Amino acid sequence: MAHDKRxxxxxxxxDRNKNYDLAEAITLAKSNAKAKFDETIEISLxxxxxxxxxxxxxxxxxxxxxxTGKVLRVGVFARGAKAEEALAAGADVVGADDLAEKVQxxxxxxxxxxxxxDMMALVGKLGKILGPRGLMPNPKLGTVTMDVKGAVxxxxxxxxxxxxxxxxxxxxxxxxASFEDDKLVENAKALIDAVQKAKPTGAKGTYLKRVALSxxxxxxxxxxxxxxx
Numbered sequence: 693m694a695h696d697k698r699x700x701x702x703x704x705x706x707d708r709n710k711n712y713d714l715a716e717a718i719t720l721a722k723s724n725a726k727a728k729f730d731e732t733i734e735i736s737l738x739x740x741x742x743x744x745x746x747x748x749x750x751x752x753x754x755x756x757x758x759x760t761g762k763v764l765r766v767g768v769f770a771r772g773a774k775a776e777e778a779l780a781a782g783a784d785v786v787g788a789d790d791l792a793e794k795v796q797x798x799x800x801x802x803x804x805x806x807x808x809x810d811m812m813a814l815v816g817k818l819g820k821i822l823g824p825r826g827l828m829p830n831p832k833l834g835t836v837t838m839d840v841k842g843a844v845x846x847x848x849x850x851x852x853x854x855x856x857x858x859x860x861x862x863x864x865x866x867x868x869a870s871f872e873d874d875k876l877v878e879n880a881k882a883l884i885d886a887v888q889k890a891k892p893t894g895a896k897g898t899y900l901k902r903v904a905l906s907x908x909x910x911x912x913x914x915x916x917x918x919x920x921x
Contacts (some may be wrong), residue, residue, distance in 0.1 A: 698909070705720065705723070706724075706913055708914070711916040712913055713820075713919045714880060714915055714920050715874075715877050715919075717914075718905065719873055721832075721906060722907075723908060724911070725909070727851050727867035727907075727908065730761070730868045730870050731867055731868065731908040731909055731910070732761070732762070733876055733905065733907055734863060734864065734906050734908070735880055735884075736861055736866055736902065736905075737884065737896070737900060737903055738859075738902035738903070738904075739777075739856055739860045739861070740860070740896070741892060741894070742860065743856045748892045748894040750856040750891070750892055751856070752807070753862070754851065754883055755846055755850055756852055756866065756878075756882055757875075757879060758871065758879050759849060759867070760852060760868075761870070762868075763848075764847050765784040765802045766806065766844050766847045767782045767785040767789060767806070769792070769806070770788070770808045771806070774808050774838070774840050777841050780841070781840065781845055782844055784802055785801050788814065789814065792814055792815070794821060796818065800858070802827070805828070805835065806844060807835070808837070808838055808840060809831075809837075809838065812829070815828075850918070852865070854887060854890075867879050884900070887900070889913070900921075901917075902914070
């Protein structure tokens with residue numbers, strides 16, 4: 693298959709035993725982005741944490757300086773003036789009980805969910821649906837707020853949510869292969885800085901253990917941690 697040949701050729705350009713400088717890794721990843729669509733540049737951060745413990749959870753939001761190149765669909769649970777504010781700010785789906793019914797039916801037409809505080813009694817009933825998808829609004833992330841306009845605008849302008857998975861790994865997109873190298877470097881460093889600042893109190897030993905880059909269809913490239921600090 694063409695994809696298999698392309699991936700094999702891309703792997704041949706990557707030294708699996710080398711930890712690349714961040715800028716060098718980005719250039720290499722971009723050179724292997726040869727799919728028919730604009731591939732996403734993805735970063736993986738392996739952290740020295742155990743997310744199963746409450747004091748070792750890592751989660752947050754960061755507005756990347758150069759955006760992500762991806763258009764997020766934003767859903768907002770709000771009523772009245774706040775619902776109108778959400779629509780005016782560019783929210784894709786806005787509602788209350790009607791939106792909750794759609795979610796319960798599996799009709800989820802959004803990638804980020806925002807709610808006003810008064811809606812959380814309703815949204816809380818959707819936790820089993822929204823939670824596993826990483827869509828549950830959270831006041832610590834600024835997605836439960838009365839500043840609906842600000843939250844929608846931030847989500848639409850390149851805000852990235854990061855969250856450590858069970859193995860202590862964070863995966864996030866930092867832009868598209870069509871981005872200039874320096875803009876991807878800026879985005880990567882901004883994300884890593886946010887993750888560093890989100891270091892939990894329970895983390896012991898080395899916090900940022902490994903970093904890797906890849907494109908949507910490309911091989912992983914190991915990055916020298918010293919070049920991302």
